[in-house]
Structure formats: structure tokens, C-alpha cells
Amino acid sequence: MNDRLDCSKESVAVSLTRKDFESEQDVRWCPGCGDYSLLAQIQKLLPQLGIARENFAFVSGIGCSSRFPYYMDTYGMHAIHGRAPAVASGLKLARPELSVWVVTGDGDALAIGGNHFIHAIRRNIGLKIVLLNNRIYGLTKGQFSPTTELGEKTKTSPYGNIDRPFSAAALALGAGATFVARVVDTDLAQLGPILARAAAHPGTAFVEVLQNCIVFNDGAYAALTDKKQRDELRLVLEHGQPLRFGSNGERGIRLAGLRPEIVSVAGAPGVPEGEGVALSELAVHDESDPHGSLAFLLAQFAAPEFPLPLGIFRAVAAPAFEDMNAAIEDTARQQRGAGDLASLLAGGDTWTVA
Amino acid sequence: MNDRLDCSKESVAVSLTRKDFESEQDVRWCPGCGDYSLLAQIQKLLPQLGIARENFAFVSGIGCSSRFPYYMDTYGMHAIHGRAPAVASGLKLARPELSVWVVTGDGDALAIGGNHFIHAIRRNIGLKIVLLNNRIYGLTKGQFSPTTELGEKTKTSPYGNIDRPFSAAALALGAGATFVARVVDTDLAQLGPILARAAAHPGTAFVEVLQNCIVFNDGAYAALTDKKQRDELRLVLEHGQPLRFGSNGERGIRLAGLRPEIVSVAGAPGVPEGEGVALSELAVHDESDPHGSLAFLLAQFAAPEFPLPLGIFRAVAAPAFEDMNAAIEDTARQQRGAGDLASLLAGGDTWTVA
Amino acid sequence: MSGNEQVATEPPGALAPPERHVEELERVVIRFVGDSGDGMQLTGSEFSRVIARAGNAFATHPDYPSEIRAPTGTLFGVSGFQIQFAANRVFTSGDAPDVLVAMNPAALKTNLGELARGSVLLVNSGAFTAANLARAGYASNPLEDGSLDSYRLIAVDISLLTARALAGSGLSKKEADRCKNYFALGLMLCLFGRPIEGEIADVAERFAHIPRFAEANVTALRAGYGFAEASELFASTFEVRAAPPQPGTYRSITGNQATALGFVAASELSATPLFLGSYPITPATDILHELTTLRNFNITTFQAEDEIAGICSAIGAAWGGHLALTTTSGPGMALKTEALGLVTMLELPLVIVNVQRAGPSTGLPTKTEQADLLQALYGRHGECPIPVIAARSPADCFDAALEACRIAVKYMTPVILLTDGGIANAAEPWRVPDVASLPRIEVKYRTEADGFAPYARDEFLARPWVTPGTPGMEHRIGGLEKDFLSGNLSHDAQNHQRMVEVRAAKVAGIAAELPPLVVDGPDAGELLVVGWGSTWGAIAEARRQAEAAGIAVAHLHLRHLNPLPADLDEILARYRTILVPELNLGQLSRLLRERCLREVQTLHKVQGRPFRVSEILARIKAISAGAEHE
């Protein structure tokens, strides 16, 4: 108990380590599950944020992914299926000083919890929503989810899935997201920095983690993680940089009006002399595009036509809901004075009996 | 009863009139409510569709708008708040031959019913979803809705609304909509044709009707309907046509990369000689853009920066859910033969006791 | 005042009796009815205010259509407001009206059935146009066809007289016509011999922002009053003496207002910020409106995307240390049940208000009912005990809200507070309590890490309230079964049994601290009427009237429905017959039968309306007569 008490606000910046964020509970995911990677990255990130341990709260719904809070030695709530954003919104409004994280799955966030997901995003409330997307319901043992691809055979689609999948990023953008990112579970180079950006974002930060479920949907992202193929299949987004991919950046995205096309980049290794288009013709990634239409376009990219974009789709500034909420209290006090119970009770139209 | 029986499938194309679609119930909206206009247009449209009256079903949730089915002399269900798309989906799957319409409100579809709304759209199931968006909860007497603008004062935002509104069109596009349109309640020139297009669309057709609630949010669209101002404030979308607005089409939208800008159109009335850009430089509307990014961009347009787009944002072909569902039955029969109860019951591993 | 008086726009002639006199009455019931657009709710509350100021006791009941603005003149567009006032304690807004003020034919048609022969019927004859008569389905004009002969009919062309009074005011015809409710109010104030000065000042204030309306309404009010006086419209006027109640400052309060104020008080008395997560629904929304306006207090209100998010956000806020609430009505309650399971597992304080309305499903949204009691007790999967309490009258909602908060934080538990559409919108006078006299509510967050276990319990079986942000006690909670002490998830069979039992014991234990039940009337004997919630007024009045008629009958009214009070069995055992009047098919009856293993008689009514006193009284009399015959 004593070393726990160390983690008071004063000492936090210097004293916290990754170990401080590991709870005493045995981690109960399947060996090899992609969820472990996120856990490790978050446990690594939090001590760096200069926030006292007690000021973190993790909220989740139900699913393998939603077991996450149990493994963090922070405040945590394993709530009910799909409702984590709503619980977390209440907590954040009540206690805006806390760093509130929602860890969720593709079923939890996008099936049963779809409404709370889009509304949290719409309000731009200060939650960090991390969605472990394994394109399957893991905990209930293998039914298709709203991100399962068409034609996939699962326990509830033995003849092939006919539910068109959501692009989680597109849905978030459609709901007005101010921060949207996508990253592969095992891509440590991207995962840490993106989580750090999300942590720092005011308002709702949404991070989709493409997570491998080795039991029910193994290899869903095999091509994306396979060192041999992945450079051809993924498009790493960097703000202000042209949209390039391929192991030597030899390919890129050019826009004809609003229609994207894949082109070769002139001068890149492997591109024959005289072929390809100039680098300057490629579309340049812009996280801060005010209408988010580039982000939306990228969110539609899917194999086999296009490489899958990874990185930060969008990051724009907008007032956080909890700040606007706090401002209401000021307005109310300005307009009505500080609340006084006695005069409230005696308010309205009174009469006195002597 | 006899003239009703007339409306059998054979005679329908010739015999139905608008009157046939008026139920015997008194319409109970406030005099002057925008909902009347939609009712009239639908009652006008249906007889033209060549569908027998009994093959229409209207499903709604709860709200002023959701009273709609009562006034149609078709099959109708006034269900529970927010759930109409789910009820309608079940009906459509059970009876794909029916023309199934959902009439809903901004609260019904986008607050409590947000999840069913995005999932119906995601699946591209053959429903016609018409959303009467008055940016307020009418039936419960004036609370802000998910489309109420920031800062608006309502019964539940006496200090100004802090909930950022959804763009219903953007949300639908984010969910993968194949048909998205927006129209003003009183704009009969647009309303009828758009509803006709929606009726003909295979898959989910989403039509947002900007509807005036004269009691709780009167004038929300006053500028858009005011003959003097509206041409400056709205952008009428026409497939294949440049994005122009203004009473003489003297202004237009040009794209600098993906960023839209408002320009004057050279040669248009009122534009000084030598000023403005060539018509050919304007962005051209394309309903069928496969990634929907133009539609998404337009769905972000809002006053005061941009004119409000009206018309069909997106209309693309994609398999309808009910058709894919029907195909599953074929696959299953091919793989397993037609179902036979006796052999099913005796299936698996049996043993016989003599 | 005699027979059938027909008055057009001129002071009455031959038909008026030569002399006016003052009839003194103990109590009077007035019902104002008109088109939704006729402003009857306003007229009614203004009238109540005048009554209140004079020191009379009163109770009101509004009854409006679920349509926002139904087409003018239709039967379903009729809006009504009933008030009963008396010298002292008034228990209900009254059964049948003694005076019916009907502003148009539709209003007359839909309400006449409840008017006793011989009662006063004041009608705006100007609205009895051919079109309006047709809309209301009248084949002939009832003002003329003699069908109203058995009432004390006073027909005044209020429309025309108002228009005349406002001629030259600059108001459009339509605007002027909207003032006719103030003309009617003027008539009524004259009829009851009330001064109009206070009301004039009020109107001026209410319409201060639109001075020409303020002026016009005052003119109409004066015109009505003056017309009645000058024309000697009423053969007699009425007087209802006021017997001053307990000294103090009074106000008129509706159930929803009182509920909201109760929560504000609970927040202040516990020095704990209030959080309301809610989704609008009739008839609960006003609590949200009220608290949203009071954000100058330590209050956060959050209009969620649905009822599920409403309660879940409140759970998040409760975890964060706020005094958390969610408010709703039947259909919304249904949606909250899964989260009620969660918060029962989390053992966090939370108050859930269900302002019951007529069900099932969407039912009759603007009508009242008490049919959600068994849902409150049993409407969750698993063994999921939650305390349930109910408010009995508009003003009582204040105390009930305080009690709900007290139990929630003391026992670390969700608490369901049941009110209903009947008391939510009804108003009665409320003696404003002295803040210093209100009981503090003790809230303790645990901050001491030594010896901390998330599910260790105090003597009331409550676990500690530790909010995120407290150093040294980071822990995890959730909806899975948890270890008896650590709260970590546990699949242990015995632990589950123990947890199920301790959760049940905690709630059952509340019974131990409830004050002894109070019975009105004889403390043993033939008949005990047991009620809960909003039937209180009607039962109390029926009991009073029965007693006055020489029938001994006792009345027990339950605030606590779960757990039921410990002394309940013993009290019931003292009476031969138990009668349970309920606005449902007999839900408390079931609980009592199960609890006490004895027959109870049920009197049920499921009509979207409160009981009439007469309905209960008739049953009491029947039982009493039956007992005599035995």
C-alpha cells in the first residue's frame, strides 16, 4: 500500500514507471492475442504523461477487448456492453480533470454501442476512445461484427457475410470526429506516438487499432503485418507529406478532382526513367483539412483497390464539450447569481400566512 | 369497402389516386407544420409508382413526424421511439416485395435511434428513410435535438446549446449510404422528384427533409425558403452540373485540391466583366462518385460560410441486403438440399433401440 | 341564481333574478375547458394563484391533449384545468366540477358528461358557430336546443365582448381573440368575489416583455370582471372562506417542480454536486427543464442521446462522486433496466425517477397511471434488489426526493423514486421549509488508503465511496460478479451466493430504520385502506368523508415499497378487511398478499385518470354495508 501512496500528484512526474500501471490481476487474453500489445503500449505511455496515476480512469464495455481496465492499475470500470462512452461521458463531465479512456471492441463500439460512439464523437467530449478492431466478436466466440468483411464465413455467417462493413474511421468522421487515427496492433513504431497524440488531443480522440484475434479471425491483418507485403498494402499517413507507399515510396495517390488514383512516383527506385508522375502531383496529407474530406476519402480506401491508410486521418481543434459545459455554469451564475437554496425554495410566487 | 378492393395489383396502375392514400384519421399536426407538405407529396407520389396500395408499409417511431403512418391509408406501424428502422428491416426481410418506408424525426432517427439508422444504412437494406428534421424535439415540446445548432436556446439549453449538431447527410455517408438527399419541406419542385428517386433506389434511400416546426423552432429555415434570400443561401445539386448558386447562378464552388472556395462565375449576370472564373473551373456535381468524398464535402457545408446544398448528394448502386439475404437461401439449399424436417430431427449421431 | 340563464352580449334582462346574494361554500371545484389555443392552462394557474394568495387551500389538475396544437375546435384538441379550493386542507383537485367554464363546443361536449345537473355552466357563446358546432359533432346548438336545461347555464359571448373591449387597442383580430381567457378569468374572479388588483399586477409582470399584450390582457381581465359586476351576471356569487393554515411562507408547487427542488436541496444539504443525465419524455421532462435552468447551483445536467446514455452517464458521474440522478417515464424506464443491474453491482448511489404514465408501451403518454410498481421491484434480470419509494402528492415529491438521496448515499445503492403524471403536473400549496430545519445528508468519500477494500462494508452493509482521483486506492469495478472484499471478479460459487445475499440483505436492512407507520383513523377494526403514491389525496378525502358519514375506516399510505416496512404485517393484522385502491390492476395488492398471506380487496382503475373520491368512498361504504350485513 505504501508504494502506492507514492504516486501522489507531486511526485508523479518523476516516479511513475510502467510497472505502476500493471494491476495485480492475471491477464486473461488468449496467448498471442493482439490486445496484449495495446496494453503494453498504454502502460508504457501513461507514466510519460505527467498525470498522477489516480487521475486516470479506464472505462470499457463487454468483449475480450473490454477486459482491458482490469489489467491497468488505475481506476477502472468494466461496464455493460456498448455503454462505455456514456458512462465515461458522465465521469468526464463530473470530473473534467481526469484523463478518461474508453477501451472497446468492434462489436462493443460499433454494434450495440454505435449510438453512444457517434454521440460522444459529435459532442467532442474529452474521451480517448481506443477501439480494438478484430473484425469479429471474440468473447462470444466468433460471430461476424459490423467490421467483418463481406463474404467472410463466421459462426453466424456460415454461407458468407452479407452485412457490409463499416469503415470505423468514416463513421467517426461522419459523426464529426476531430481526431481519428488507425494503427496496427503490432506496429509499435506507430502505436505509441499515436496514443500520445490522442492523449494530448482536447475533445474526443478516436484510435482504431487493427487487432488480430488469433482464435476466431486469425490473420485478418496478416498481409498488413507481413514485412514482405505490407509496404504495398498500407499507406502511412504523415501530415504535410505526399501520400506515398511501396517499399521505396515508389507509388502514390493523385487526385483527379476528387477521384483518387494510384500512380508511380517519377524518380523513385524501381520506377523506370521517364515514367511516373512528379512527387508534387501527389495529394498531400492534411490532418487539419477543415471539412475532413481528404480524411473521409482515405477512410474509404480498402484492399484490393487501394492501400489501407494508417496513421492520423484527422486532427483538428474544436472546443471540448466539458469546457463548454463548464462555461454554462459561469453564464448561469452571471445571469442568476450563485445558487442560494433558501431563495430558490421560496422562489416563484409566494404568500405568507402569519 | 368495395372501392378499396379495387386496388388489387392488376388494376393499380390505372386506378389509384392521391385520395386513395388518405386515411380516415384527422391529421393532428399543428396548423402550418412542415409535416403536412411531406404528407401531401407522398400521397401524390405513391399512386404514380405502379405499386398496389396494400404493398406499401409505413413504419415510424415516436415524435410529431412519426405520426405520419396514421395519415396514410396504407399498412402502417407507429412503433416505439427510435426503432422504426429495425422494425422495418424485419418486415423488409420477411416481405421483400413490399415498398417499406420509414418516416422519422431528428430526435427519433439521430438521438435515440441513431444506431438503427446507421446500421440500416450500412446494410443497404431496401428502406426509404425520410427524416423530418426540424432541429428540435417537437412532440416533447421543445428540447434541443442532435441537429440543433450550437448556441440555440431551447427548453433544455436555456443558456445556449453546447451539443455540436450532426450533419445528417454526413453521418449517413459515414455509415456508407448509397442514396442521400436533402430537401426543404415546402420546396415542392424538389420534394416530389427526390422522393420518386428515393422510391426507385435499390437499397437504403435516405432523404432529409428540412421541416419547419412553427411552434418550437419556427423560422429555422426561414432564410432558405425566403424567395429573396434563398438563392444566395442554398446550393441546388444537379448531377453532372457545376456547383452554382445565386439568383443568376453567378457564384459557384471551386476546389483547390480538396478545399472548397466560393468564386464568381465569369460571364454570369452581375459579375463584372473580366472578373470571376470560367464555368469549367467549377466543381461538377457527381452523385455517383464511388468514394462519396464530394458528397461528404458538401454534407459539411453550412451557413454562414457556405450555401446549404439541397438535392441528391449521393446515389450509387450496391447490392441490396434483402437480395443478398435471398441469395443465402439458395446457397444453403444448394449446399444442404431443401430442408426436410424428419431428417433434420434425426440428424447428427443417432442410435436405434429396437 | 336560478334555472337556465341565457346571456348574450348585453347585461342580462328579464331572466336575471332581482337580487344577488352570496352563497357560502366549504369547497368548490372549477374546471376550465377550451381549445388548446384558448389558454386554459394559463387561466387555471392564474386563478389558482389568486386563490392561493387569499389563503385558501387548493389542488389542481391539468389535462391536456398529447397533440402539440391540435386543429382548432376538434374534440381531441380540448385542454382542461381543474382546481378544487377550500377553507383548509384540500386533498384532490376534486371529482366532478361545480362550475364548468367551457370556451367552445368541443370543450362542452367532452366535459359535460361529468357535470352534475344543477351545476354552474359558463359558456362562451361566441364560439358556438356553425363551424365549431360541426367540428364538435353537434347537430344542433346545445345553447339553444334546450339540452342544457338542467344546468345553471350562463352563456356569455366572451369572444365578442373581448373584441369590443380591445377595439382600438391596435391588436389584430386574432391577437385580441387570444385575450378572451383573461376576460373569462375576470368573470370567475367576480363570481368568487375575489379582488383583481393582485392579478392585474401579475399580468403586467408576466407580459412585461410585450407591453401591448400586457395592456390588452389587463383590459380583458377588467372588462370581464366589470361586465360580470355591472350586468349582475351571476344571480349569486360564491364565497369560500379561508382558514389560515400553519403560519409560514407558501407557494404553489407542482410535483415535478418539487422533485427538482428536492434534489437541489439534497445536493446542498450534502454539499455534493448534482448530476442529472436524462432524455426527454413526457411527463418527466419538466424535472430536466427545471434543473437545467438551475445551473447556477452546483448542478450539471446532461441531455443524453437516449435513456440508456442518460442513466449510464449518471453512473459515470456517481462514480466520480456526484449525487447522480436520472429521470424518465415508463418506456424510458424499460430502457434503463440493464444499467440498473450494473449500478446494483457497482453499489454506487443513484436516484432513478420514474414519473409513471399510462401504459403499456407508449400507452397514453399524457395520462396518469401507477402501473410500474412491479417493474420497479422486479423488472431486472437476476437477483437485483433496489429500494423503491413513492411520493404521494405534488409537494410531497420534495420530501420523497430528499429521502431517495439519503438512502442512496447511506446505503450506496440505486433508489427508484416513483411519482406519476397525476402529481407531476398537478399543483398544491407548499409551505416553504426553513433550510436550517432540513436534515443534512451525510456524504463521505473514502480517502484513507490504509485498510481499504473496495467491497468492505460498514454496519449498513454499504461499501466505501472512493472516487477516481483519490490517490492510493486505484481499483476496478464492473458488472461481473465480484469478490466479497476486493471487488475483483470472482467466479467462485459460494462467493456468488454470498454476494447475492448481501446485496439483498443490504436493501432489506433499510426496513430496520424506517419510522413506525402512521395510520390515519382507528388503529384497528373493520377496514384499512392501504395506498401508495398519488392515490393519497383521494383516499384521505374519502376516509374523511366516510368518517363524516359515520363509517370508521383507517388509512395507511406507504412511502416505502421496497423494502416494505417491518411493522406492516402487524398493522394489517389489526383490520378485518384490507382495501387497496390502485391505478393499475392490483400491483400493491399482489405485494401485500405475498407478504402477509391474506386476502386483500383491490379497487383498480386504469383509465389514465386519478381516482375520484366518490369511487373510493362508494367502495368503503359498500364494504361497511357488507360488514354490517354479515
Place this chain on the structure above:
Amino acid sequence: MSGNEQVATEPPGALAPPERHVEELERVVIRFVGDSGDGMQLTGSEFSRVIARAGNAFATHPDYPSEIRAPTGTLFGVSGFQIQFAANRVFTSGDAPDVLVAMNPAALKTNLGELARGSVLLVNSGAFTAANLARAGYASNPLEDGSLDSYRLIAVDISLLTARALAGSGLSKKEADRCKNYFALGLMLCLFGRPIEGEIADVAERFAHIPRFAEANVTALRAGYGFAEASELFASTFEVRAAPPQPGTYRSITGNQATALGFVAASELSATPLFLGSYPITPATDILHELTTLRNFNITTFQAEDEIAGICSAIGAAWGGHLALTTTSGPGMALKTEALGLVTMLELPLVIVNVQRAGPSTGLPTKTEQADLLQALYGRHGECPIPVIAARSPADCFDAALEACRIAVKYMTPVILLTDGGIANAAEPWRVPDVASLPRIEVKYRTEADGFAPYARDEFLARPWVTPGTPGMEHRIGGLEKDFLSGNLSHDAQNHQRMVEVRAAKVAGIAAELPPLVVDGPDAGELLVVGWGSTWGAIAEARRQAEAAGIAVAHLHLRHLNPLPADLDEILARYRTILVPELNLGQLSRLLRERCLREVQTLHKVQGRPFRVSEILARIKAISAGAEHE
């Protein structure tokens, strides 16, 4: 077989008794326990199959962790499968095992407590490595420290023997290790003197798609059997005679399978297409899996976005004329309650299956409980009556599903069918019914427009089923209160009362057609045990054993919980004591107390587990002893 036998990898030496003999037993309970990865569920069901083929009666009960694949060797990763088999009728999967097969230390540790001293304990000694012992929290090796002395311990290094048997098979070490469950199965088949040929053929078929595994598993199976035989591992083998049951074709069936098949049958027998709208949830999901696979029948399955859409889509399909279902478990049930109100108003047929699990909230999702009964009856706002029925055993789910469908379409009503995790995953033999012998279910859509009124009722108070697409009867339905005949919305007070009453009467009326209740045992006397749902097996067996011990006790098991059967009161009145064992805190007890106004004794258990026969028997004995002492 005597004392404590330690067998490593070689045939037993000194400790083995000189002679094997065959012990004949009436019934045996075997529990297979091991790591989640050890394939215990498979071993268990394969064993059941062999048993079944021999004509023995059996009942099984799987018990697996909620983790998908818990880390190897941990206590919470233990997976178990229990089977009881006997000559004839087996009512439960048994209380304590007679034979425990433990594949690793964690499995031993978590299960040993339930093994009676002197029972057979077969252990894979190869898994008792230092690492595994540590993971299970053993300080010393129980196989060596004498702590198992009081069991008939047989320790076999199954890991090593399997590896040896598969040396040269080309399988990797890990792959070979996965075959050890078949080695264990071989041992058990030898112990019970069962032939292995049938099983060999089965394994070959099951793994036909991966021939090398097929071969390896067969090798392991043979090796196990051979080893046991050659080594004379067991001092005695057991024989459980089979007394052939009623002639016919049998299969093994789980409750979820039987439920699914019942619905397919209902669809075929009514010639009505089936529609299932559902959202996955443990332990109900298998019904969805099953029906989804059967799309070659006239079946549509729709995996909705949540439980609300699950039921609402089913409501849409019911409106469209399908035999509509939704399947779920506790938390999902909570979410469906608002829509249950709607469908009650709509009066459309719909079956809602709640495969109950341990609650409240997320509770213990993989464990069983019966605590959703009161929710099924009362868990809705308003007066919202819905028939409730329950299945009593895995195979009985078939009949219960048929009955639910029959009531739904006959009365045009939603029907709640309660099963639970206990019977959903448990299996028992089922005599496959002759399709021709199954009762047809009559479905009539109204197509005759003449004289049609949407809410006109037949003699059972059912309204007509008119589906969209039917010419000439276009009409509107909804959740608002509706006119008694036309179904148009009606705010009329009397109409509401009438509708509330008619909905209640319709459901209450079902009681009139229920067949007389059947009591097992004496038809009057000291003790009647009343049960519902999955407790049937344990109560029936306890009754049998009590009877065998000379105690007269009767057993009444209720299929219909709402309405309760008409003859219930009369039957209960014939017994002095009523005992109600329930896997909750006494929910049926409340209903019986309320209904019959008499004391009932409750025996409740809330441990996520079915009753043991002994628990019920003990209580029966205590009651009987108490009665004697009186």
C-alpha cells in the same frame, strides 16, 4: 481396486491387486477436467456418444471458463465436462463424481473438493510439472505428498505415453500433445469395458479433413485403451448395464439444439416461415448459430446490431406474417423490455427465448441461474401481460418451443420461453419424434376484407393476423392505446380500461385450456415439491431417492408460469408442506404465496450451478423428519 495406486509410464507393479474383476454399478458419474486447451469438452462428448450407443441413459453438463483461451495451467482456465449414465432414466448429470479424470494440477485443485473420499481419481501425472504445480498454487506435488491417500488414485503419465505412441507419426511435439485427450478416452473406455471400434470410426470421420490428425487421434485412443488393458491398470473395471428404453431412434441433444429444432418444427408444422432476429450473447448464441445454418429451411436469421433491433426486427417480421423469434439471455432481455410492451399492444405473435444465466448485470455469464422469472412476468412498465413458459430439460426444450409457438399464434401474443445455461449446454438422449405424430400448428392470416376490424377478437380474444400486402385491409397499428375495435388510437378513458382488461383476460384465459397438472408421487399428503424449469431433473431424482428411502413425497413441475394453471390451488391444498427449490432467492415461491395465500418453504441456491440431488434430498428428509417429530 484398492487404496492408492501410483502408476507412472510402466504397467503397475506391486501395488496392483492380483486379480481384476468387474464391478457392476447402477449409475456412474464421471467428470473430465483439464486445461481449456486439453479438449475436455470433446472427450466428454465422445464418451457420451459411446455410452449412448450402448443404450445407456445419460445426462451431461459442460462447465467451461468465460475466458476464450485462458493461459495454460491456470486455475481459471480449467474446463470440465460431467456425465452421469445409468441403466435407465437419468435425471441429472450427477452430484459428486465417482470418477474424476484430471489432466493437470489446476484441474485437480479446482475439482478435488467435490470428489468423495474413496472415489477413483485418474490423473495425468505428466502434467504435474514444477511450473504447472506453481501455476495451480501447489506448494508440493499432491501426487507425492500423500494428500490424495484417501482416493483411489491412478496416476498415469498420459503426456509421455501419448508422445511415445505418436513418435514417428510426423506430428510436432505440440500437435502430438493435443492428442492426449484421446489417450485418456481410451483409458476410460477400458475402465468401463466399452468397445472402441465405433469410436475409432467416429474419430476417423470427424477428422476426415485432416487425415494425419485422424490417424494420430486413433493411435492415441488405441494406445490408451491398450495401455490400460495390457497394464491391468485398473484393479476392477465397471459395468453399467443398459436397460433399453422405449424403442425408437435416439440422438443426443443439448437444450439449445432442441430449442432450435423445436422452432424449425413449429415453422414446418404451421407452414409458416421462421424469422429469428437476434444479437449474440452467451449462453443463447448457439440457437442463432443453429438456425443460421438451417437456412435451407424456410428460415431467415438476422444478426441485428443489438438486442433491441433483434426483437424489433422480429416484430417487423411477425407483422409480415412470419413465425418470429428473438433469442437472448438476461442482459439482452433487459434491453428488449420496451419492445415487449410494443408487441403486447400490437398483439402480434412473437416468441422471446431467454436462456437465463447468473446475474444480476453481467454476473457470471457462463453459469446458470433461474433468476429471471419475475422479470419475465413483471419486467415491463404498465399492465403488460405476457405468457411465460419454461423448459425442464435439454430435450424438453423441443416441446417447450413448440408450445411457445402454438400459444403465440393462437392468441396473437408474445410468449416468453425460459430456459437456462444449465440445460442449454447440457445434453441428454432424445427419442427422435415421428414428424407425422407432431401436432400441426394452425396459422390463419385473415384475407377477407368484409367485416374486418383490426382489433375484433375471436373466442380466445385473439385479433386477426393481417399482413401488409393483403388487399383491402390497410390499417395502422402502434404502441399508443387503441380503440377496442378499430385499433385506431384512442384516448378514451373507458376504452383504455377495457383494453387493459381484455389484454389481461386474453393471457389469463390460456389457463382454461391447459391440460390438468400431473403430480409425480402421492396425490396428497405431507410434502409437495414444486419446481419449474431446469430443476426438474434434480427434483425428480431426489423424489425417486426419497421414495426409495421410504419417504412419500410428491413432485409438481410447472411448464406454465403465466398464467399459472387453474388447478394449481387445488393441488397445493392437498399437501401440508410445499417446498420450492429454485436457483434464485425464491421467485416462484413469491408467485405461489401470492396465488395461494399459504406458506411455502423455499430452498434456494444462487451459485451459478444446478442443484445437486443431495441438496434437495437432504431438505426433503429434514422436512419429513420434522413432520414426524410434530
